[in-house]
Amino acid sequence: MTARAPRIRVQRRPVHGVLLLDKPLGLSSNDALQKAKWLLRAEKAGHTGTLDPLASGVLPLCFGAATKFSALQLDAPKTYEAVALLGTTTSTGDAEGQVLQQRTVDAAQLTPQALAAVQARFTGRILQVPPMHSALKKDGRALYEYARAGIEIERLAREVEIHQLNLALAHTESGLPAIKIVVQCSKGTYIRTLGEDIGAALGCGAHLTFLRRIETGGLTVDRCISLEALEALPEQDRLAQVLPVQTLLAGHAEIPLDEAEAGRFLSGLRRRGPWPDAPAVAVYGARPRALLGVGHVRGGELIPDRLLSPLEIQQILQGLSPADPGAPHAPSPITHTASNATP
Structure with missing residues (x-):
């Protein structure tokens, strides 16, 4: 019987700051966080709100002291690019769901005037009914758990705000009519639901085939790094990708x-x-x-x-963990504590 090789224990270290990650498709926000945490050997980490596994794009990851300010990004407006395929609705509002209905799309009705009217209708404060395939909780269980069991739960409409919305007629690679959506919105906005509602307003139904977050709270996708690129860097260069904590405080x-x-x-x-x-x-x-x-x-x-x-x-x-060899000494800026401070 061959003895197993001993597992190598990762030596964690204090890391403080923000990594702007371009999350890939198919990976959950938590899986992306754990991978980045392992690559940086960070002691403490958290993300700033989940990004759907079927969406790519900006996912700020907070390490160490930055986790204290992660809620600021959770509450920040966000910008997405999406493509809604017209004529087909699905059980999930995206390409992963079962087809519920297919309708013929009358391209002649997709005029610039019709798109402008729908765009105006969904700009500003609107009501959305959260989708069943979401992480919202009912009696301690996520709605998607009920959906997988074939149980429909009544959901109340919630108000969200669409700060900016741009709709443009597009076509898929196979030539099917679609709508390209660029939207800046408040937290709690479901882009899948927005795509479905836009399709319904156009009279043909729709579901999302593409979703990418390109900005959140002023942090843009062009500043992000992928997991593959981070992993390819020498270990000493990975920390250089971590931005200062105050990046969250712009x-x-x-x-x-x-x-x-x-x-x-x-x-x-x-x-x-x-x-x-x-x-x-x-x-x-x-x-x-x-x-x-x-x-x-x-x-x-x-x-x-x-x-x-x-x-x-x-x-x-x-700039380095005090336990790391060669860490430069920096004097603490704190000379007063609660025991000797005076108002």
């Missing part, structure tokens, strides 16, 4: 604090200063420059919301 006003004030802020204390009211600010230590956390300003008072730990800040300043 919409936040910046407030710098000196060393003493930085320590007090990190202790959770409110600070007073000449700052205008702001719902979201990113707070930095001045020397060395280091992200401390986020907060908001009300009545000239800086109020902490989410804070990095002193250890996370030290590791970010070092």
Whole structure:
């Protein structure tokens, strides 16, 4: 009996930042996250909301301290490109489902005026009925579990917002009529449902054959890297693909604090200063420059919301795990703790 080779244990390390991944088709968001986490040997990771396995495109992955701000991307507007094949509806709203109905498409009715009318109808605040093939929960079970068991669950329509919508007549490779959709929308929007509703409004039905997320919260697909490209890099170059934590905070006003004030802020204390009211600010230590956390300003008072730990800040300043050979020493920007800080 041949002895099994011992399994090689991956030595994890602290990684802090954001990896903009171009998720491939057929892979779940969690599978993509776990693969990237393994390639980076990261200790802690999370994603910013699921992207359907049948969709490709922008999937920001958060590591270490960045996971504290992942909800910002979850709530951010998103932009998709999609293709809806006209004349055929399916059980899932995409090409994976069973065909429910097929209708003849009258190309003469697909005029620019007709598309413009439908485009206007689905721009702004609209109501959507969530699809059965979705991860929404009912009594602790995802709707898609009921759908696979042949059980239809009543769903209430939900309001979503379509910020921008562009529809254009297209054709598949086999010459069948289709609609190309480019849409910027609020969180919670189901693009499959939008494609179905557009097909219904055109009088012929439709289902999606292509879906790609090209932007989320200002993070665009041209900045992304694929798993294959990440894996092909030498290990020391993979970390260079991880963007700073503050990549998630592009919409936040910046407030710098000196060393003493930085320590007090990190202790959770409110600070007073000449700052205008702001719902979201990113707070930095001045020397060395280091992200401390986020907060908001009300009545000239800086109020902490989410804070990095002193250890996370030290590791970010070092750029390497302290356990890694050759990690440069960086002094901690924290000299005040909760025990000796004063308001």
